[in-house]
Amino acid sequence: MSHLDNIPSTPGKFKMEKSPYINRLRLHSSLAKLTFWSFVFLGLILIFFFRSPSSNPLPSDLSRRSLRTSSWGGPAWEKRVRSSARVRARNGISVLVTGAAGFVGTHVSAALKRRGDGVLGLDNFNDYYDPSLKRARQALLERSGIFIVEGDINDVALLKKLFEVVAFTHVMHLAAQAGVRYAMENPGSYVHSNIAGFVSLLEVCKSANPQPAIVWASSSSVYGLNTKVPFSEKDRTDQPASLYAATKKAGEEIAHTYNHIYGLSLTGLRFFTVYGPWGRPDMAYFFFTKDILKGKSITIFEAADHGTVARDFTYIDDIVKGCLASLDTAEKSTGSGGKKKGSAQLRVFNLGNTSPVPVSDLVSILERHLKVKAKKNIMKLPRNGDVPFTHANISSAQRELGYKPTTDLQTGLKKFVRWYLSYYSGGKKASG
Numbered sequence: 001m002s003h004l005d006n007i008p009s010t011p012g013k014f015k016m017e018k019s020p021y022i023n024r025l026r027l028h029s030s031l032a033k034l035t036f037w038s039f040v041f042l043g044l045i046l047i048f049f050f051r052s053p054s055s056n057p058l059p060s061d062l063s064r065r066s067l068r069t070s071s072w073g074g075p076a077w078e079k080r081v082r083s084s085a086r087v088r089a090r091n092g093i094s095v096l097v098t099g100a101a102g103f104v105g106t107h108v109s110a111a112l113k114r115r116g117d118g119v120l121g122l123d124n125f126n127d128y129y130d131p132s133l134k135r136a137r138q139a140l141l142e143r144s145g146i147f148i149v150e151g152d153i154n155d156v157a158l159l160k161k162l163f164e165v166v167a168f169t170h171v172m173h174l175a176a177q178a179g180v181r182y183a184m185e186n187p188g189s190y191v192h193s194n195i196a197g198f199v200s201l202l203e204v205c206k207s208a209n210p211q212p213a214i215v216w217a218s219s220s221s222v223y224g225l226n227t228k229v230p231f232s233e234k235d236r237t238d239q240p241a242s243l244y245a246a247t248k249k250a251g252e253e254i255a256h257t258y259n260h261i262y263g264l265s266l267t268g269l270r271f272f273t274v275y276g277p278w279g280r281p282d283m284a285y286f287f288f289t290k291d292i293l294k295g296k297s298i299t300i301f302e303a304a305d306h307g308t309v310a311r312d313f314t315y316i317d318d319i320v321k322g323c324l325a326s327l328d329t330a331e332k333s334t335g336s337g338g339k340k341k342g343s344a345q346l347r348v349f350n351l352g353n354t355s356p357v358p359v360s361d362l363v364s365i366l367e368r369h370l371k372v373k374a375k376k377n378i379m380k381l382p383r384n385g386d387v388p389f390t391h392a393n394i395s396s397a398q399r400e401l402g403y404k405p406t407t408d409l410q411t412g413l414k415k416f417v418r419w420y421l422s423y424y425s426g427g428k429k430a431s432g
């Protein structure tokens with residue numbers, strides 16, 4: 001019989017004669033067990049640290065979405081940055097476009113490049129919506145010589161490096177967490193990109209030499225509840241209806257501070273429901289198109305007492321003209337090395353279309369262009385961030401930027417549908 005046959009499964013019940021061999025065996029066995037349990041505990045501690053939300057200052061979803069950055073730096077990378085930002089036109093400007101792989105960012109970047117300005121993009125390619133659409137926009141820009149650096153606006157070291165490599169005259173800041181309803185799912189992402197990220201960018205801009213002039217995207221959502229239409233820049237904006245709106249409003253206040261203390265030239269643009277080719281899949285006109293084509297029913301909201309929900313839909317090309325005019329009329333920042341030398345420009349403009357269209361009319365236009373009848377489901381507008389009506393007063397932008405929207409919804413949607421059909425039938429799948 002082997003000596004080991006005496007060892008019961010429960011250690012506490014271990015009875016045997018006291019031989020030195022058995023004692024050695026006990027010692028070895030205890031050491032082995034101790035080592036085994038130490039490893040188990042160590043493993044559990046490691047699992048706890050890697051999985052616990054408290055070990056990570058950002059919600060896990062947020063860190064997954066936003067801080068995924070690829071490596072940057074090195075001579076080849078700097079060469080690409082310089083070449084993309086090189087100004088080719090006489091009197092051209094060199095612009096850092098944040099959110100360049102986004103809907104508006106792609107169009108603005110392409111338009112700047114077309115007129116000979118230097119453009120460098122920055123985007124973290126997060127997965128708030130189908131990242132393959134962002135990659136396709138990136139490929140489009142790459143074909144016209146625009147490099148999009150993959151990184152987060154909260155990465156101050158990266159931003160500083162970009163300003164070291166290129167003396168940007170302007171920043172077109174479009175990187176943000178957009179969408180009204182997603183704020184209930186992932187509130188941290190709004191604070192991360194729209195507040196913390198904006199502050200990081202302003203911090204780097206304020207210390208840059210020379211300081212750039214900054215044009216950034218605010219939103220019509222700042223008008224919030226109880227604003228009379230048409231919305232004017234003079235109206236109160238202290239009753240935001242969503243966290244998205246609150247972070248955009250915070251951005252406007254933060255801009256005021258950096259203008260006041262550091263002499264940064266800042267222009268905020270309140271966009272009104274922008275639509276068009278290469279648009280955002282989370283917006284109604286986009287997912288209505290997708291669902292109508294699939295034969296799925298779409299939900300159309302109505303306001304209280306069967307009231308109409310309407311939007312001042314603005315075509316992307318008109319928005320791009322407003323962005324370029326803002327960059328062209330932006331005065332220089334007045335500070336240097338983080339110190340203000342004199343007062344600087346601070347502006348806010350509505351960029352809308354000035355003709356609100358009921359969402360039910362939007363659906364009728366889509367049905368005509370798609371040649372498919374929609375299956376409609378009418379529901380009360382939930383109180384989770386959307387306002388029933390938007391309508392821009394654009395007289396300030398008209399006066400100071402020469403802004404004049406020229407595309408009506410019928411024409412703009414025709415262009416969108418043409419793009420949608422060719423993009424998604426060309427081997428690409430609809431998102432979601």
Ligand SMILES: NC(=O)c1ccc[n+]([C@@H]2O[C@H](COP(=O)([O-])OP(=O)(O)OC[C@H]3O[C@@H](n4cnc5c(N)ncnc54)[C@H](O)[C@@H]3O)[C@@H](O)[C@H]2O)c1
Pocket residue numbers: 066098099100101102103104105122123124125126134151152153154173174175176177178179192193197217218219220270271272273274275280
């Ligand atoms: N499209 C509209 O109807 C509309 C209306 C009002 C305001 N806006 C504002 O206009 C701007 C552009 O909107 P869009 O429709 O092009 O949205 P978008 O989501 O298509 O573009 C934003 C881009 O920014 C990037 N981004 C987000 N957070 C980032 C971060 N922390 N660091 C680096 N990149 C980041 C995203 O990956 C995305 O590509 C946003 O500020 C948005 O809030 C848009």
